[in-house]
Amino acid sequence: MLETLQKNWWLIAVRGVLAIVFGVLALASPYIVIFSLITFFAFFAILSGFFILTLAFLGETDNKGLRIIEGLIFLGAGIVVLLNPVSALGGIMIFIAAWAILSGLIHIIGAIKMRKVITNEWLMILNGVISIIFGILLAGNLIQGAGVMLMVFGAFAILSGIFSIMLAFRIRTYKLN
Numbered sequence: 001m002l003e004t005l006q007k008n009w010w011l012i013a014v015r016g017v018l019a020i021v022f023g024v025l026a027l028a029s030p031y032i033v034i035f036s037l038i039t040f041f042a043f044f045a046i047l048s049g050f051f052i053l054t055l056a057f058l059g060e061t062d063n064k065g066l067r068i069i070e071g072l073i074f075l076g077a078g079i080v081v082l083l084n085p086v087s088a089l090g091g092i093m094i095f096i097a098a099w100a101i102l103s104g105l106i107h108i109i110g111a112i113k114m115r116k117v118i119t120n121e122w123l124m125i126l127n128g129v130i131s132i133i134f135g136i137l138l139a140g141n142l143i144q145g146a147g148v149m150l151m152v153f154g155a156f157a158i159l160s161g162i163f164s165i166m167l168a169f170r171i172r173t174y175k176l177n
Contacts, residue, residue: 005171006171006172006174009168009169009171009172010168010172011168012164012165012167012168012171013164013165013168013169015161015164016160016161016162016163016164016165016168017161017165018161019157019158019160019161019164020157020158020161020162020165021161022154022157023153023154023155023156023157023158023159023160023161024154024158025154026150026151026153026154026157027151027154027155027158030146030147030148030150030151030154031147031150033150033154034089034146034147034150035085037092038081038085038088038089038092039082039085041078041081041088041092042078042079042081042082042085042088043078043082044078045074045075045077045078045081046074046075046078046079046082047078048071048074048078049071049072049073049074049075049076049077049078050071050075051071052067052070052071052074053067053068053071053072053075055067056068056070056071089146093138093146093149094139096135096138096153097135097136097138097139098135098139099135100131100132100134100135100138100153100156101131101132101135101136101139102135103128103131104127104128104129104130104131104132104133104134104135105128105132106128107124107125107127107128107131108124108125108128108129108132110124111123111124111125111128112125117174118170118171118174119170120170123163123166123167123170124163124167126163127159127160127163127164130156130159130160131156131160134152134153134156137149137152138152138153
């Protein structure tokens with residue numbers, strides 16, 4: 001596992017840079033980022049629904065009925081979000097909160113598993129703890145504080161990006177046996 005990480009250390013660094021860029025954008029103009037994310041999701045869902053329906057009608061599958069239902073759900077969700085983005089905000093915030101908590105747990109578990117092979121695993125643990133705290137805060141204040149929470153998310157993204165870059169360079173310079 002560590003050998004794969006070491007060969008691809010730059011992917012962790014690129015992820016860190018992208019997180020920092022997103023964090024800066026979120027801090028600079030949180031409401032523009034919120035509605036950009038909502039609009040992106042709406043078009044993603046509409047296109048996904050269209051593609052799923054197309055495959056269901058063109059392909060020969062035992063699950064044609066389920067594919068049609070899935071496609072209609074995606075298509076419907078995308079249209080609802082596009083027509084009423086404010087209502088969709090709560091659902092998107094729940095998704096981001098759940099993602100942050102899960103991501104934090106994964107970072108902590110990964111750090112515990114890797115502590116015998118890397119030094120300063122506390123960076124991964126700290127990243128995980130910050131992620132979990134952010135997720136809990138966001139889950140407790142969904143729509144009312146979406147702008148403020150996105151700014152907190154921006155700060156979290158910047159910190160997470162910095163920690164990811166630091167981790168990438170530690171992995172890169174680690175001496176394998």
